[in-house]
Amino acid sequence: MIGIQPVDKIRAAEREFAEANPDVNLMLRAADQVAELAERMVPSGTILVVVGPGNNGGDGLFAARKLVRDGRRQVMVWPVAGTAHPQGVVAARQVGIRFLNDLEVGRLLPDIALVIDGITGIGGRTGLPENVHWFAEMCDVLKIPVLAIDIPSGLAAEDHHRPAHVLAATRTITFAAPKLCHLAQPAASACGDVEVADIGLELPKSNLRQMQRMDVARWWPWPTPYTDKYSRGVLGIDTGSDRYPGAAVLPVTGAVYSGAGMIRFTGPDRLADLILHKLPSVTVGSGRVEAWLVGCGWSEEGAEQRFGPILESGVPLVIDADALRYLPKRLPEGSLLTPHAGELAELLGISRPEVEDDPVGKAYEAAERWETTVLLKGATQYIANPFEKRVTLAIAGPSWTAQAGSGDVLAGICGTLLAAGLPAPKAAALAASVQAMAAARKPGPFPPDVVAQAIPEVLVHLAELADQPVLAGDLTPRSIAAQ
Numbered sequence: 001m002i003g004i005q006p007v008d009k010i011r012a013a014e015r016e017f018a019e020a021n022p023d024v025n026l027m028l029r030a031a032d033q034v035a036e037l038a039e040r041m042v043p044s045g046t047i048l049v050v051v052g053p054g055n056n057g058g059d060g061l062f063a064a065r066k067l068v069r070d071g072r073r074q075v076m077v078w079p080v081a082g083t084a085h086p087q088g089v090v091a092a093r094q095v096g097i098r099f100l101n102d103l104e105v106g107r108l109l110p111d112i113a114l115v116i117d118g119i120t121g122i123g124g125r126t127g128l129p130e131n132v133h134w135f136a137e138m139c140d141v142l143k144i145p146v147l148a149i150d151i152p153s154g155l156a157a158e159d160h161h162r163p164a165h166v167l168a169a170t171r172t173i174t175f176a177a178p179k180l181c182h183l184a185q186p187a188a189s190a191c192g193d194v195e196v197a198d199i200g201l202e203l204p205k206s207n208l209r210q211m212q213r214m215d216v217a218r219w220w221p222w223p224t225p226y227t228d229k230y231s232r233g234v235l236g237i238d239t240g241s242d243r244y245p246g247a248a249v250l251p252v253t254g255a256v257y258s259g260a261g262m263i264r265f266t267g268p269d270r271l272a273d274l275i276l277h278k279l280p281s282v283t284v285g286s287g288r289v290e291a292w293l294v295g296c297g298w299s300e301e302g303a304e305q306r307f308g309p310i311l312e313s314g315v316p317l318v319i320d321a322d323a324l325r326y327l328p329k330r331l332p333e334g335s336l337l338t339p340h341a342g343e344l345a346e347l348l349g350i351s352r353p354e355v356e357d358d359p360v361g362k363a364y365e366a367a368e369r370w371e372t373t374v375l376l377k378g379a380t381q382y383i384a385n386p387f388e389k390r391v392t393l394a395i396a397g398p399s400w401t402a403q404a405g406s407g408d409v410l411a412g413i414c415g416t417l418l419a420a421g422l423p424a425p426k427a428a429a430l431a432a433s434v435q436a437m438a439a440a441r442k443p444g445p446f447p448p449d450v451v452a453q454a455i456p457e458v459l460v461h462l463a464e465l466a467d468q469p470v471l472a473g474d475l476t477p478r479s480i481a482a483q
């Protein structure tokens, strides 16, 4: 798990560091790491460092000095605001770096191997300075690699929006910890590959976090030699309707391919036949279950009647789609709501743009209001946990997953994990992450049920990562295997 840090915490850590280490210049540390990464990105060729008026520009100027010192390349600086970090300017001028004006930049740009963006960092407000709009567009058109220092200019560190004008990066090097803009879409799409450089700052624990592959490997409920189908977890699924028959099949597919011990399907009979045709391991009819999944494709007719008895069962529920309209004030303990932005807006009685404007805040508000875990679905998936007062971002997948049926499959995976006994926040974070990882293995327009079928491959790799014995029949002693 990686903590996502707000700007005030980064600044406070910087102050503390400066007080404790008066002889260390953090800007030089940051600049050295920028220069090293630039070297790796383009071992030769001319580098243009674009600098703004603040310390982000200071990083850029000291990085420029370091890059030019090796004598192998030309480095030029464009101070877009007219003024720039005074000591940085002196340092750059001392080593003979040429400062360009707008006209010169326009002329030389096609021959630039790398742009280093030091216009704005964590002090940046949303939106790129107007006199740089043409430059950002030209970098994009000419496909010039851009290395952003800390934050791609145009983005604001704690904002997930991507404004119309941004200097989109090929890579971003940020310091100490990622900020929300690096991980939340659509802003994240302007960051390229993000590298977090350690410059020695000590940061407090954050209540906004990003799942890592290793977390999925560690938390996954791996079966043991003592497991049977019941202890793996029995999941009840009541989904689908005549209008939405696929919403019966897709959640069950997600649940089967993520390893449910047993599934009891209690939706309409006609749909049970459809499911059995594809997934014969599913059982039909009621019985004891450890968790329920309800709501996918119910449509309005009869929804409340279907929901009532299941709510009374008292086991944890995954509540998706149409069932979200009929939430009681108190939900069974350990339940999970899985709305998309429109459904969350309806739940909170606000508009969809209001949710899209503040997904972290609104997911958390709903989680607090219903005292339950909320998984807000979308390009970035947020898991709001009101018990530990935090929000977790799931591992992100390719944009292909934005298609009808992905949410149904995801609800099925959540169901498997709740039935396995995982607490809802973990179940939701794992389910969303593992589906994204499966989609990343199938980067293309594969339908959601086919993506679900890639989950076992993901789990095999994760099991290796977690050192779980996946190949029980492999009795080859390690010493022989090594030869």
Ligand SMILES: NC(=O)C1=CN([C@@H]2O[C@H](COP(=O)(O)OP(=O)(O)OC[C@H]3O[C@@H](n4cnc5c(N)ncnc54)[C@H](O)[C@@H]3O)[C@@H](O)[C@H]2O)[C@@H](O)CC1
Residues within 6 Å of the ligand: 010, 011, 013, 014, 026, 027, 028, 030, 052, 053, 054, 055, 056, 057, 058, 059, 119, 120, 121, 122, 123, 124, 125, 126, 127, 128, 129, 149, 150, 151, 154, 175
């Ligand atoms: N805080 C830290 O721990 C460290 C910070 N460092 C660098 O310092 C940066 C922060 O520096 P600053 O606080 O000086 O802030 P920035 O350099 O990010 O930007 C602030 C300046 O840009 C202007 N500005 C902001 N948004 C604008 C917009 N949309 N259009 C036009 N002008 C805009 C502001 O008026 C201000 O003059 C970090 O991002 C990082 O690069 C590093 O040197 C090392 C350590």
Ligand SMILES: [K+]
Residues within 6 Å of the ligand: 056, 117, 118, 119, 120, 121, 148, 149, 150, 151, 152, 153
């Ligand atoms: K920048």
